[in-house]
Amino acid sequence: MFETLEALSPDAILGLTAAFRDDPRAQKIDLGVGVYRDEQGNTPILKTVTEAEKRRFATETTKTYIGPPGTPGFNALVRKLMFGGNHAVLKDKRVAGVQTPGGCGALRMGAELIKRARPDATIWVSDPTWANHVPLLGSAGIKIETYPYYDKQTRGLNTEAMLAALAKVPSGDLVLFHGCCHNPSGVDPQRADWQEIAKICSERGLTPYIDLAYQGLGDSLDDDAMGLRIMADACPELLVASSYSKNFGLYRERVGALQIVTKTSAEVSKVQSQIDSVVRTSYSMPPAHGAALVEIILGDEALNVAWVKELDEMRERINGLRDVLAERLAAATGQDFSFIQKQRGMFSFLGISPEQVTRLQKECGIYMVGSSRINVAGINNANLEYFLESCARVLK
Ligand code: LMR
Secondary structure, eight states: OGGGOOOOOOOTTHHHHHHHHHOOOTTOEEOOSOOOOOTTSOOOOOHHHHHHHHHHHHHOOOOOOOOTTOOHHHHHHHHHHHHOTTOHHHHTTOEEEEEESHHHHHHHHHHHHHHHHOTTOEEEEEESOOTTHHHHHHTTTOEEEEEEOEETTTTEEOHHHHHHHHTTSOTTOEEEEESSSOTTTOOOOOHHHHHHHHHHHHHHTOEEEEEEOOTTSSSOTTGGGHHHHHHHHHOSOEEEEEEOTTTTTOGGGOOEEEEEEOSSGGGHHHHHHHHHHHHHTTTSSOOSHHHHHHHHHHTSHHHHHHHHHHHHHHHHHHHHHHHHHHHHHHHHHSSOOHHHHHOOSSEEEOOOOHHHHHHHHHHHOEEOOTTOEEEGGGOOHHHHHHHHHHHHHHHO
16 A cells, blocks of 8 residues: 555655764764754753752552553643742633643644544644644644744844734734744834733634743843743633743653633533543653653752743853854844844854855855854854854855
8 A cells, every 4th residue: 555655755844964974074063953963063962951860760669551641740840830829720720631742742632632522613823833843733734824923124123014914813813923933033022012922812702822942042031931921811712832842951851731711710611631642642642751750840849940940041051152153243244133133042043045055055055054054052162163164165
């Protein structure tokens, strides 16, 4: 039967990792997949994660199943992290949720739940959005549309066009927002924008679906959850897909969560039973290890403080690189790159043509996504000059 299948092209992001690995050039630079890298170019295991693993190995007594929702402790702690301890949705007990295999697992489980609850709804995603959003959500059989987001001229948010488009989204549809650190553009709405967005969503009866994959890597854990909290204040229903790949460096352990805010606390058990069933009929239940580490860290005051410090260091390194790149790229190419400094998270578009992206890869061994998205964290003191020289050569 497999003769009916056609070979597919490599994944737009993951394919770059394989191509980079096979490139023999010593000076090659990987600015592709979104993983944090330190000054040495490594993606280290956080010290707090290592400590949590030690505690886990010392205290774990069983490998029995944990059930479709994952552990109650994990779900409660990540809710507190995203909504803040005092948010009304927590006090009012209006949240159902599941621990998931990564943020992707959360996004897909959310889409499957939406399919059960409102099969004809459309999910509106920003233009552009993360390359895997449409395949991941669309594979659940949901219709996807886009709303304008990024302004190629200003390299910022196309606020007017976005708000005008959202004001026309049919009632009952869902709108996917990046909670912070927009992937791929690095352009985030400001407080006033979030307030406008929330007003439109609440007035039109649109359900926000928030992808929170980079909390803590933009400005701070609380600042990066501002949009989500504003939306949760204004809208009666909401879904949040969160990932702990980046902020805990737990990429391969696949740790995420889907939290669902319901209109009333009376609806929570019904929604919980449905999302448990979605999980049970997809992969039965999530893996335990990575989420257990997050639970240990968030549940221990001293470890929590130490983790926030490690997260601060990652973020400060990225934001420091943004300053360096904005200044040095301008000096090297004679073009304006000040937008890099204003953007947040791991990614920015360099704003160069697909031909220039190809030349950087072919001639210089510098790998980035075809849209010219770079992972800022891939730059370090050892490769900066070569990166600048290469950009100067290709861009001038
Ligand atoms: C990225 O955008 O590079 C990351 O989110 C990793 C991925 O799975 O694509």
